[in-house]
Amino acid sequence: MLEATPKEIKTRKALRVNPCKTCEPVGALYAALGVHRCMPHSHGSQGCCSYHRTFLSRHFKEPAIATTSSFTEGASVFGGGSNLKTAVKNIFDIYNPDIIAVHTTCLSETIGDDLNSYIESIDIPEGKVVVHANTPSYAGSHIVGFGNMMSGFIKYLAEKSQAKTDQIAIFPGFVNPGDMRELKRLAKQMQVHYIMFPDTSGVLDAPNKGHYEMYPQGGTTVAEIRGLGAVKRVLALGEVTCTPPAMVLQAKCGVNFTALPLPIGIEATDQYLMELSRLVNTEVSDSLTEERGQLVDVILDAQQNFAKKTVAIYGDPDIVLGLTAFVLEMGMIPKYILTGTKSDLFSKRGEALFAKFGVSGCQALNNEDLFTLHQLIKNDGVDLMIGTTHGKYIARAEDIPLVRAGFPVLDRYVHSYMPLVGYRGAMRLLEMICNALLDRRDRDAADEDFELVM
């Protein structure tokens, strides 16, 4: 496995090997699926769209709808205006969404298609909406694309309002429907009136009822997105992902935001609840206090199994930072944390976490790939890996247990229904981490050392 990877690290200036990121539009597509009755539309040739839909379906094991402008060579030379016009008409005719969310691809960006003027010149049926976002992959990863699509919705739809409602907007970031459900459960427990944007729960975890619904029940409605301009405050969960769209909303509608880390682990969840508590002036409920106490209890009970174990965490910036904070709370050492997305903020926040918990010899790397991670591990190994499916090659090559978390997880089921966020999410993580390490101990134990009770 990965035999061609040498131990010796040579600096690379041009070559990307085994990336730990993908392209902007897939993030845009995912964000758009979190809007109710929305058809994501890929403005480019059909290959991108096919790859993006396939990819989301492989992660969620769910249909991921999206249409494409189907550029051919002609459109690539003369621009895709007429392709978009035809597409919009056909989409409303045949698939009847409430809203079409167009994102660009590297192709239409390189040509320089002006989506604003294209969309202005299209006849849009009464009551329907078309919005767009620019998502050139040569300028950012899927995380950036996710934020850009959110900003696109906001720019087109959010309405400035003097009168503020009692609602809070929650930007959950690029997380699974299971996380969004958990974030909403916590907010409900805090008696918060909220708009979650986007919200893929009820869309990418829709039930099987024996008949297919192209637009399932979930998703932020167009009316809610319009209403974002009138909310009391935005909680932008995941600084790297959600700060840019929160700033767009602030600039457009004057809504202030608080950027918080993704609520993974104890402190980040505490922070989320405290912030909600301050905003709506409610006490944290007994049941949440109980959940928190249970989490602390299990960490202490199982401490001996993971304390001081070293771990490599890789994937998307906010999720990796969240996981890093939690493993530190557990007493582990996050020796390498790595994201493919370019983000100095990531490295800065990572370093800050290392300092806060007083761990040394740890590295936080952004704009890096899994080939680098593998070489680092070859030089100085770890006890555990936490991250996306693509790390399984390294895990196998180096015989390291792997806990799957983040995007994408292509080779396991149910994960997208289950949260990483909140105390419950942390408890689930703890169980996965602990089991992975204990299974390894069982596997490696000699007969005479094989324990019944652990």
Add this chain to the structure above:
Amino acid sequence: MNEREKVLDQYSGRVFKNRKDHIIELDEAGVPQVIAANSRSIPGLMVNRGCCYAGCKGVVLGPIADAVVLTHGPIGCGFYSWGTRRNKAKPEGEGAKNYLQYCFSTDMQEPDIVFGGEKKLRQAIVEIMEIFQPKCIFICSTCPVGLIGDDIQAVARWVKSTYKIACAAFSCEGYKGVSQSAGHHIANNGLMKEIIGSGQAKNSKKFAVNLLGEYNIGGDGWETERLLKQIGYEVVSVFTGDGSFEKMKNAHTANLNLVQCHRSINYIAEMMKAKYGIDWIKVNFIGIDETIRSLRSLAIYFDDAGLKQRTEEVIADELAAIEDQRQYYRSRLTGYTAGVFVGGSRSHHYQNLLLDFGIKTVIAGYEFAHRDDYEGREVLPDIKPDADSKNIEQLSPVADEAHYHLTLSKERFAELQNEIDLETYHGMFREMADGTVTVDDFNHYETEKLIELFQPDIFYSGIKDKYMIQKSGTPSRQLHSYDYSGPYACFTGAINFARDTYMSISAPAWKYLTPPWLVSSTLEGSIGGTENA
């Protein structure tokens, strides 16, 4: 209204005008039907097609394990085609490297798009040579590269002269052609120009064959090779499952090309005929009867008593080994109906396999086939190239005197053409019964509609529609990835396929789609609401 008209009914003017020629209902057996294919998809229709790059890099070049395939472009295209197609490979020999676990990309950034990416591409290759020292590099370009005009062909020449390794550049930008199909052709051209025939081996063995259009999904190629070797064939090279550029270099030494996937590889078969005189034969190792037919055709081609005898022995052995299970699954599956919608060849191949178990195909279609894949190669002279297909280079290699070798005399060749599928392919329509509907470049709406109208017991397709179909209450299996099962080729493969099909149809959970409280009330006394009135 017949079923076809019902599907088309919802479409407005221009869409109707386009789609009506892509949807064919077979009604009078024997009357040749014409279908529109390999033409542009309509913007806004949710189609299953991929792009030229996907056909070139993803399908044809991707499985070649001992070559570094470098994607020149932004990160996504390369990332998505990394490890996602189940083209298994196990490079042989000391120090053989398997690059399939790797994704190589130039990860182009804004300045590369603005100022050109050639410099970065060259630098990436310098780094590949420093770190990996491969013996072969394939460069594949994605959409932006064509527009900004990076000369990847010049880079390939530079690689060859500087490093003295094999290198080919494929200008397979996604916007070329109308689907993956253009990419297959471009990949075929590049392999023909740069790899095939560049080896030093001599034509030696009598029963030496290449297996073309077999990508070893789920191990299909290995299963096929196992039988061929058992009978006594030498498999010189496979295009391209578990493929090796080192072996492909000597592909010209074979005596016969076996074509499994007609759509993606017929170009190489034809070009090798022109250049090396190697005949090709259409085979199909999907399905029991088809495997038998294919093996016998080969034996007839080589016309050797020993070979014929071993062929029959192997067939008998294989059949005996699966007989019980074959009977079992046949008894379980007979009478079911299926829809089969895959790329450009499988929809045909799998109909044969389904019939082995008594399953009738009622609806079928291709994503990116050409008319000949439906109607047979007989229509080739009638297909007029359009603007999109004209852009794909058409090579016309001339005979290579040093390596040209005919296996059959002209007379024998002509004689055999009446007996076996020698350099011909009759297409999918011929297999399909009256009343069945075929859809070219099927889309999401049509898929939904066809399922509603035909209610097949199982629908074979790909991942983009699998979950939509399952949510509609119809079992669905992926015929691109086999839902991570397989192999499905040849005899034991057929049993694997039947087992998986039966498993999908008979999953106990299908019975639980409707909760009991939706069919009978749980609230005592409230029925009709009379109690409290």
